[in-house]
Amino acid sequence: MDSQRSSQTSQSSPPPTTDDRDRVGTTRRAYLGGLAAVGLAGVLGTTGSATADVTDVDLPEAYLDRFGTVVDIVDAGADPTGGESVHEVLYDVVDDDTLVVFPEGRYRMDHQFRHTGFTNLGFYGPNATLFHGRIDAVSESTVTEGEFTESARFFRLGVIYNPGTDLLFEGFTFDFTAPDTGLRAIETYVTDGLEVRDVTIAGQHDTGTLGPALFSVTRAAGTGVVERFRAPDGGAFSDDTIGDIWTGPTGMLVDPRHAGTLRVVDCELGPFPDNGLYISGANGTVHVEGGTYKNSNVASIRLMGHGSSIRGATVVVDEAIDGANQRGIRIDEGSDLLVADTTVELTDPNGAAIRVLDDVETARIENSSLYLGPATPERGLRVSRDAGRVEVVGTDVETHGGSNAVYVEGRNTVDDATVLLQDLHITGDAPGVGAREAIRVERANCRLENLTVDQPGDEYRRCLEVIGDDCLVNGGTYTSTHHPIINVGSRTFYDGITARSYDGFEAMKLYAEGTEVVIDDSVLYGGYNDKGVNGLFVHETSFPPA
Known part of the structure; x- marks a missing residue:
């Protein structure tokens, strides 16, 4: 079945459960005409943005130019009050060259939405909140009992054997504030043109399931950006949850098969039980630009790849976890790796500020600042014995614990x-x-x-x-x-x-x-x-x- 699906241009799974619903969508011209018809300020000329329709959604002009079809999911039948799941409507409206707009409201999801092999697909909901149905039991990465069923994800957009191309996912708050809530909000496999912006995870991910995000640009020439993805409340260790994933969730995972170039810009993560930002393969390139990463176990940022970098980030450990090793930055594998203009503050140190491991061929740390508080003696910068050439230039280390600064x-x-x-x-x-x-x-x-x-x-x-x-x-x-x-x-x-x-x-x-x-x-x-x-x-x- 999967092999048949992978041969199609675009595939959602499972299929719609209602056969007699007409597709609800408009061309850009019809969408703008509809705005004018209801007496609201429409878009005139070629500049500016689409102003609010009856659901108060402002659309940038660039998005109206980009997508041939714009769908208001509420107009299509979705419940913005959270009473009914939006899955059936999603299966109806998602298609290539389509932007799905979520007006302000709360939207319930009761199982994973999976769509692969797409071209030019968008989801836009700057004032929309998503939440999942009750979870009673979890086995590994699958919900086995409760209102939510199947794989522990909201959106699975592309898979490694049938990725999409050109994906926009912008806005959205995922509400994990209630007990026993938290799934993977978004997982993407995209050949090129990945854009994820302004996504917030509200509350702690405390179900012991997959962490909130996974991203992969599958082609070497492909590019992507994840900008202002926020999960500040982190996740719970599996021992304290109904789930059983090893240790607990990772904040943001870059898949081992990532091969292109991904920018991670001004994001906020932590504390997570199994790394904050975890770059898990050395074939591609990841540039971490700005952002704050706090209190994750293993490492708040794990850097790998060829030419990957961290610039202008802030890494903080001010809440030590008993029995854990909370490195600030772990430089793991690859070549021409760079940490620049970055601050690592270990006011409650529980691991090295920066650790360079054996599989690193070349790395450089420059114009950065490391602070080690007195609570537990920990090293500032540690270079493992088989690591390749490492250069540390123009960097300040302030240490108050009885250990090595370098x-x-x-x-x-x-x-x-x-x-x-x-x-x-x-x-x-x-x-x-x-x-x-x-x-x-x-x-x-x-x-x-x-x-x-x-x-x-x-x-x-x-x-x-x-x-x-x-x-x-x-x-x-x-x-x-x-x-x-x-x-x-x-x-x-x-x-x-x-x-x-x-x-x-x-x-x-x-x-x-x-x-x-x-x-x-x-x-x-x-x-x-x-x-x-x-x-x-x-x-x-x-x-x-x-």
């Missing part, structure tokens, strides 16, 4: 990819308990350039510990209560640095495990503590009193 893992072999730390400012009164140093480098071939590290915290707090071999520390100022710099690695080259202990310790401690260490053109207050380095070379360096 932790660079590695195998300490000649094959380690370079991690560049450049023009970082690391401040805060983090103590030396848990982890004494603000920056810990365990990887070979790292480059630290022009860093400013100020760590006045107690308990022997330090600035930098270099364990990896063949690292360069070039320029910068390092100030802390204990020894600002600890060296264990071999062939480390310190050039043009200034280091000083607030408590009068030597500026550097050099362990015997490190050989052939060079210190050049530097200022080391209180000198250095040599624990037996073989091949230490110090040149044009001064040692003012500590």
Whole structure:
């Protein structure tokens, strides 16, 4: 049956249950003529927008130009009071080159609306609220008892084997404020031309079913945008619901088979039990632009793909979940990944602010700000040992917990990819308990350039510990209560640095495990503590009193 459906140009499932209803629709000309006929301000000329008809819906002129048919779903027979399900009417009116307009009101849905293989389809309801019938029992992603039946979705628009093309879905509030409410509001598979705007999930998704959104642009050359999608109240863990989906819902999922370019603009998510924004495949590109992502488990944003980016976003963890790992941003897999002009605020930290994982080939973090509060010691930026080249530039880290502001893992072999730390400012009164140093480098071939590290915290707090071999520390100022710099690695080259202990310790401690260490053109207050380095070379360096 599915194979037959996939061969059709456009397919809704299930079919209408009423055979004798005429299609209720108009051409653009008829729609505008109808506005004038009822004595309301119509559209004259080629600019402006369609003003309200009897259901008070304003339509942008661009949408009237785009769609050959515009359908008012109330005129077509839908109940705007929520008494009757709108599914039958939807099956009647949805078609290619059609915009379905929802006037202000409350619309009930009692099972999934599925439509595939479409071309140029739109849904518009800036003042419309959708809600679902009562749910009594859920098994995985299917409602098994209650007024709502079948798959736990409102709209399924396209499937991977029969996607649509050119989809508009704008406006709409999904009401999940009552107990035991929450389904996937919208799931889309579109080859090109995906537009989702101004969708709000009101209330917590607390049924233990599929999260509110899934998006996929299936062709490599295809594009899409999701703008101002809001689910600020997040979702409940399945253990606290009638559902049984693993852990709980994800806020916004980008499907693993996404292959095109998707922009996620000014959205708001969280807290969700299984990631906030979860990009689950590395074949396509996703650009996160602005928006706020809060308190989700695993990660508030998980970034993957080739050339994917996060720009201007705000990520917040201010409500720690017991037993969870709430990373701010998880950079998971792909190449040329970017985080820029982004703020990660962990006032109640429960995971790293940014984690770069092993399958990342190349990544860059620039002009961003990380804040780690004192509640639980957590790392700011953590680079996993097998990750590829990572550049961190022009970024501020303020840390108040006893852990690393930056932790660079590695195998300490000649094959380690370079991690560049450049023009970082690391401040805060983090103590030396848990982890004494603000920056810990365990990887070979790292480059630290022009860093400013100020760590006045107690308990022997330090600035930098270099364990990896063949690292360069070039320029910068390092100030802390204990020894600002600890060296264990071999062939480390310190050039043009200034280091000083607030408590009068030597500026550097050099362990015997490190050989052939060079210190050049530097200022080391209180000198250095040599624990037996073989091949230490110090040149044009001064040692003012500590």
